[in-house]
Amino acid sequence: MKSSEFSVIIHGGAGGFVDDADSRLKEPFLKAALDAGWNALLAGEGGERAMIRAMMVLEGCEYFDAGYGSYPNEHGKVFMDVALMRGSGDFISLVNVRKVKYPSALALDMLRPGRSLMRVWTDRMHAGLEDSADEFKERYGYVRTEEEMIAPYALESGQRARSAASQNKGSGTIGCVIRDGEGRIFAGTSTGGIPNKPDGRVGDTPIIGSGCFADDQIGGLSATGHGEVIMKSLLSGYVIAEMRGRLASDANSFTSDGKALKNILDRELGAMRAKYPGGEAGLIVIPKIGMPAFSFNSEAMNVGMRVGSAQGISHEEWKVARAGR
Numbered sequence: 001m002k003s004s005e006f007s008v009i010i011h012g013g014a015g016g017f018v019d020d021a022d023s024r025l026k027e028p029f030l031k032a033a034l035d036a037g038w039n040a041l042l043a044g045e046g047g048e049r050a051m052i053r054a055m056m057v058l059e060g061c062e063y064f065d066a067g068y069g070s071y072p073n074e075h076g077k078v079f080m081d082v083a084l085m086r087g088s089g090d091f092i093s094l095v096n097v098r099k100v101k102y103p104s105a106l107a108l109d110m111l112r113p114g115r116s117l118m119r120v121w122t123d124r125m126h127a128g129l130e131d132s133a134d135e136f137k138e139r140y141g142y143v144r145t146e147e148e149m150i151a152p153y154a155l156e157s158g159q160r161a162r163s164a165a166s167q168n169k170g171s172g173t174i175g176c177v178i179r180d181g182e183g184r185i186f187a188g189t190s191t192g193g194i195p196n197k198p199d200g201r202v203g204d205t206p207i208i209g210s211g212c213f214a215d216d217q218i219g220g221l222s223a224t225g226h227g228e229v230i231m232k233s234l235l236s237g238y239v240i241a242e243m244r245g246r247l248a249s250d251a252n253s254f255t256s257d258g259k260a261l262k263n264i265l266d267r268e269l270g271a272m273r274a275k276y277p278g279g280e281a282g283l284i285v286i287p288k289i290g291m292p293a294f295s296f297n298s299e300a301m302n303v304g305m306r307v308g309s310a311q312g313i314s315h316e317e318w319k320v321a322r323a324g325r
């Protein structure tokens, strides 16, 4: 793949399929997120900023379980987790963020070169945000009351999940992986967690190497699904390890065999399910060299990808993808 080429892949969660009307609501936002990331790359903003632009579109949309659309927890409050990683090795991960519609933008401002940090969002940090200049509040989508974070769609989905006879865990976490024109890889994931989550519960999203990972020498990944299963099966870790193995034996393995990456994802999702029946997840991945790929073992996954350069788009798609179709 030429170094001037860009790759963007996004997801808006993996889980149950709602219905066609629901897909029609979500799909335009998947396209808008791709457009936002792509236009930033074309404008020379760099992969990291482009990733945040794409994530912010989905965080600002009530149909996705991140930022404004986050599911309330068992006490009706929104607590969000977010993680960003650079393929050069730095990361920032925030747990229990409150009262901002764009946790990814907040996280980006806390990502310092050479200083990886996983942080619980404390009352003191929140007070600092409340005292900050309007410019920052606007940038992070700060809201004054907890109620303003409860989107009608998220409330309804949470209520449906509560009354569902099955173990409906909901879906809608968002993620983005980008390889920019310089071959740098960035990955980010943002979530409100599972609907009606127990107070203080944290899933895979903010765990580097589980919900999100990037390494310029291997690739980048964002995961979604049952966080507890994703963590205990080491799903993302095995995927990255397999990618590393393939690249070590043949640096072009993901370009010479277009299915190789998807096969890795399918194999690891299968292994996860064999060990933990009922475990559902979806992954988006961009390798160091080669096309992005996604896979999921749930009923549906909200995804989009675009590949090309300033000269034009060579591949793009965005959809609520359904298993077996």
Ligand code: ASP
Residues within 6 Å of the ligand: 013, 014, 065, 170, 171, 172, 173, 191, 192, 193, 194, 202, 203, 204, 205, 223, 224, 225, 226, 227, 228
């Ligand atoms: N993985 C997220 C969590 O467990 C939820 C999701 O992706 O839908 O918090």
